[in-house]
Amino acid sequence: WCLLIRVMLTPAMIGCSFVVDREYFGEIGLLDPGMEVYGGENIELGMRCGGSMEVLPCARVAHIERTKKPYNNDIDYYAKRNALRAAEVWMDEYKSHVYMNPGVDFGDVSERVALRKRMQCRSFHWYLEHVYPEMRIYNNTITYGEVREIAC
Template sequence: MEVLPCSRVAHIERTKKPYNNDIDYYAKRNALRAAEVWMDDFKSHVYMAWNIPMNPGVDFGDVSERVALRERLKCRSFKWYLENVYPEMRIYNDTLTYGEVRNSKASGYCLDQGAEDDDRAILYPCHGMSSQLVRYSAHGLLQLGPLGSTAFLPDSKCLVDEGRGRMPTLKKCEDVARPTQRLWDFTQ
């Protein structure tokens, strides 16, 4: 058991799991069930965190009893929870797409944030971990790296074209001198 002072969530877990080895399937399924029942318009955050598209066809079972229980108990909305209980939670509602950016000319290579203390984006063999996850926002920002869950955790960096004919760099979005240097057009 891990005790975290001031935390709002606790989790107790066995070190040895006597059940199925494919825990990832069950963890995803349970996360999607919880999102569908409790998170209202914010459920897309769970799909994004698990790197699965909305309505992916994952069978998370019938949640109608859970939804009815929530309604019967007159539980407040998830928006109310975020505004009143967990206001420091970072919200990613402006995300248009999230995932890897693969190089079409170098099969199997993805855009990667590289070394954390460096400001260079690199091509690296695709592995699907957070350093290669890219978030494209409705504001045209292309952010690379892990999502920060709260204002206290570092967020991903913006991919920036400084206009000098060099490779794009990574910078904290708020530190970019000219906002147009961090805007990208994305097409599929």
């Protein structure tokens, strides 16, 4: 029955477990070495040109979480930083939507921008139209953030 189920294209995936040809992965720039801890690689790989990401509905994959993490820092900071790196390299005029989340230095992305140019990738607008047409774009957003209750 599993052979009858078609793969599903996806704009993003979980970054801790995926299958890719080693040579091809090298050709498209591997993972961004400037991204730290985790978060961001799941969307960055989907925005990169030169292939497709597919979900195999019948695949069985396990991810075993470590009991002790090799990092003690605020994971939220790294997820934001990594998202900003991906936005700076791949999102063109749409990156302003990610920059509404201020206060994080994303580091030097010049090597990743050079990778994008070398690969002759299409624009992020093309990506939104052809790869992820379900994505809604909010052009009139005034602010972005979280609403939290402050204890009195």
